[in-house]
Amino acid sequence: MALSNFLLLSLTFQLLLLLRVSSESSWIAGDVSQIQKNLLESAKSPDVFDWMVRIRRKIHENPELGYEEFETSKLIRSELDLLGIKYRYPVAITGIIGYIGTGEPPFVALRADMDALPIQEAVEWEHKSKIPGKMHACGHDGHVAMLLGAAKILQEHRHDLQGTVVLIFQPAEEGLSGAKKMREEGALKNVEAIFGIHLSPRTPFGKAASRAGSFMAGAGVFEAVITGKGGHAAIPQHTIDPVFAASSIVISLQQLVSRETDPLDSKVVTVSKVNGGNAFNVIPDSITIGGTLRAFTGFTQLQQRIKEIITKQAAVHRCNASVNLTPKGREPMPPTVNNMDLYKQFKKVVRDLLGQEAFVEAAPEMGSEDFSYFAETIPGHFSLLGMQDETNAYASSHSPLYRIKEDVLPYGAAIHATMAVQYLKEKASKGSVSGSHDEL
Template sequence: MAINNFWIFSLTFQLLLLLHVSSESSWITDDASRRPSKFLEYAKSPEVFDWMVGIRRKLHENPELGFEEFETSKLIRSELDLMGVKYKYPVAVTGVVGYVGTGEPPFVALRADMDALPMQEDVEWEHKSKVPGKMHACGHDGHVAMLLGAAKILKEHHQDLQGTVVLIFQPAEEVFAGAKKMIEAGALKHVEAIFGIHLTNQVPLGKTASRAGSLLAGSGFFEAVITGKGGHAAIPHHTIDPVIAASSVVLSLQHLVSRETDPLDSKVVTVSKLHGGNAFNVIPDSITIGGTLRAFSGFSQLQERIKEVITKQATVNRCNASVNLKPNGKEPVPPTVNNMNLYKQFKNLVRDLLGEDSFVEVSPIMGGEDFSYFAEAIPGHFSFLGMQDETKSYASPHSSLYTVNEDALPYGAAIHASMAVRYLEDKASKGSDSPKDEL
């Protein structure tokens, strides 16, 4: 009888233990599934939302161009200090790289660009740019605020992190050089994947847009000086007219897409600048032209053809031509290609966070982004966060009337943080090959 009682007691104890573990496991799973919505609630709280808006407005009032973001990075470092987030500075002149989590593998990165554009703001409001000829006209001030918001969320929940989140505040995206410099400076050391978010007025507030594979085109610029021999317009036979040569060049460049490119392979060559002469009756000595090229494939070949067309058309018209494929130091960038697995993770995450209709499958876009350098070095995913609403009209990027819908900031912060946490959980469950190292 005593033996039977013992076995009954033992079985009862084991059953209770199993029920407790099962209940605890269910609670953990439920908590993990609710985490993204909790992050969004936290980001939308008045305290955090107002703080992000304040940061964005400070940056907007004081825009800085590429590799000149000293006050911008100072503000970022000040906020990271207040959070207790470790960071490295300077990285690529003005860049900042922060670290939240265990300090051990796996490592996943989140990126925000922080430079402004050399243009005058035409929006009259309380926080208009205080710097003449400089403006945050592409949302980078909002990108910084969102990544700092993500840093705050992640720091508040650092005990949940199963690895390390690397926060990359990148300079000089607009001149297509910052990402490359950050990589050269070691910003991606041990990082296995990277995510980037860009605000857009083409998608409604609370929705995101992306695609697998090629999202943004390879992008570059060209500038050429076509030199002839100037003289009086009444005696053109005594001159070598660079205007005629430049005209032939512009028309011939259009054939590179219309006659030499597969119609199913999207490419763009646009001549957007033509300068020369200052009198009605004088043929100038030279003409300067410039423009941009975009392509998802065959980018370097297109560059060479542009150079060849310019120089040979100039020769046909008895002129000389010099071609610069990096005018004003503007680096060409490769296409931005989203990793398939990261795309699937992102798509599932935003649907969990914002609902089934929150994700928009976008067509390839001919714009360029130097995030492509990160996505070339390691698996990467770039997406767009909507900010359009039905009551206001938001201008397109690089417009002097550009504004940011600040209601989008909590969405960006929550998506950043949630994506990083989910990636680390997935990697931890599968194991990571990243070596341990001092940050």
């Protein structure tokens, strides 16, 4: 009888343990819509939302340019430490790579950029930039806050994750190829897919925009020095005028798009800088021009034609020209191309999470994003998260009047977390995890 009672108690204990494990893991194993609802509710909770707002404002007050994000990086690492999230640092000077989950495949990455811009903030508010001439005018402070918000939610359920979520906090997105440098230093090791979100003042609040295939153009810059022979403006026949040559070059460059590009293949060539001379009555010895080029296809050919036009037009006007296609080390950036399967997953997640009308089919953009370095290496998906309200008062990116609608932060955190959970869940259900790997 005693033995029978012991066996009964043993079986009861095992059953209770099984029910407890089942209950704890139901967050992942349960209904997908309920999982997403839980994630969004967690992101909107005061402890998570207020925490994200505090982080975002602290970063906004102390903006740092590319590869100089030491205090920003320090803040992120301190928060990861408090959350108990393991990470690797430094990567690409100031970058951080965090890990949540099993440490085993599959690995899926979430990315946020963290650098500011050399712009003097013109928005008057309590948390205005404290650093003269520097400002978070592109929303990267919000991107960091959203990714940390997702990390906080995921870390609370780390034992339920069916793989590993990789957190990529990236420096130097603004023209300094921070993503490329992180990639070169192993940020994508073992990672099978990557997702990125950018705040958008032109997309309605609470909606997310994306498209499959080419989303954002490849981008490059150029700089040229046109050299002639200066002299008095009253006797131009004794000079070789670089101003006239530069004017001809600027006009000729516009014909690259209007006369040499298929109207159905979008390209942009913009001369945005012309410097030279310092007196009204003196023709200078040289003029410096500079600008940008954007294209989805034929990027190298466009670069070559820019160089040819500058040098040959200068020669027509008896001047010499030197052309630099990577001034200050600014390398060309590839187009951002979204993977079709990840696009479909994102579209479904947004509709399930925020409502059927929340997803917006985006048009291709001539703006660029160095997320493209990640997406050309592994399947990637980049999206825009709207924060424009009915006033339409939000300035465009890179404006001194740029500001963030902080109510958008929970949506970004929830989308990040849901995309990671859903990706790992689908990979596990397909049983596609195989092969060797390096444990963390």
